[in-house]
Amino acid sequence: MLRLLRTYGLAMVLLTFVAFPLYWMTLTSLKPQTEVFRVPPTFLPATWTLEHYVNLFWLTDFGLLFWNSLKVCLLSTALSLAVGILGAYALARFNVRGKEAYGRLVLLAYMFPGALLVIPLLLLFRELGLTNSHLGLSLAYLTFSLPFVMWVMRDFFASVPVDLEEAAMIDGATRLGALWDVVLPQAVPGIIATGIFAFLFAWNEYLYALILISDESLRTLPPGMMRFVSTTDTNWGLIMAASTLATLPMALAFGLIQRYLVTGMGAGGVKG
Structure with missing residues (x-):
């Protein structure tokens, strides 16, 4: 049982290490520009927005x-x-x-x-x-x-x-x-x-x-x-x-x- 917990624990640590940049990238794309540089940073957007995706296709x-x-x-x-x-x-x-x-x-x-x-x-x-x-x-x-x-x-x-x-x-x-x-x-x-x-x-x-x-x-x-x-x-x-x-x-x-x-x-x- 202890060996199984160690295995799954290590897998979760590696998954978090690999997936966190992707998570942060996606969440940043859903934040308004004023919230992107907020200190301390927000791990979930206080205000969800799709403005960056709209601008991506309309302005570029x-x-x-x-x-x-x-x-x-x-x-x-x-x-x-x-x-x-x-x-x-x-x-x-x-x-x-x-x-x-x-x-x-x-x-x-x-x-x-x-x-x-x-x-x-x-x-x-x-x-x-x-x-x-x-x-x-x-x-x-x-x-x-x-x-x-x-x-x-x-x-x-x-x-x-x-x-x-x-x-x-x-x-x-x-x-x-x-x-x-x-x-x-x-x-x-x-x-x-x-x-x-x-x-x-x-x-x-x-x-x-x-x-x-x-x-x-x-x-x-x-x-x-x-x-x-x-x-x-x-x-x-x-x-x-x-x-x-x-x-x-x-x-x-x-x-x-x-x-x-x-x-x-x-x-x-x-x-x-």
Whole structure:
């Protein structure tokens, strides 16, 4: 009984530590501006208001920023999964020279900070005419989402029995047909897990979105929200409202597919 109490007590402490910033962000967005800086602070608003959310949509282009981020992240995630699944399957199934070394190099590319790649990408995209476009930004996000997808999905595919694919090919299926009809249905938890993390990487990314996009109408949320901060005034209620709405989609996604995330990440760590 004492051990159970310690376990639940530690879990509650960790939950409070992690959840309190989210709680404070949400409550601040529901306070009037005069109450945001009240000393001592109020842990529940004395006056509840939605003025910051109304101002967010009427006085700023938050809706456009949100849509731009959603479009870029969906495109980036789709490209990462399409290319990463094929690459991971090749690494897991084909016996080619240097396969293990290449797999480690893929993970090594994921370890480089994005700041080292942004200038070469900017010069390359300028030559290709991909700067200041959502397609170019989505392709830039592949530099850190694609290695992650390939590394996780490789171990996941390796845990799927080869006999199932061989049986499908004996019945007349092609290699791609066996991948589509046999392997991918069993890999759904892993695909969902890696897809969510690839989407999250792109959703929170700031540096590439700031440098590769200069047109204000094409800005995404992270650099776009920085316009709410100025040298003379910072509307914290507006920033907290924007942050709450930007966090809400991912929080809902994690809550709805939590079991797929646990299954997918756990299975991705098992080698066949």
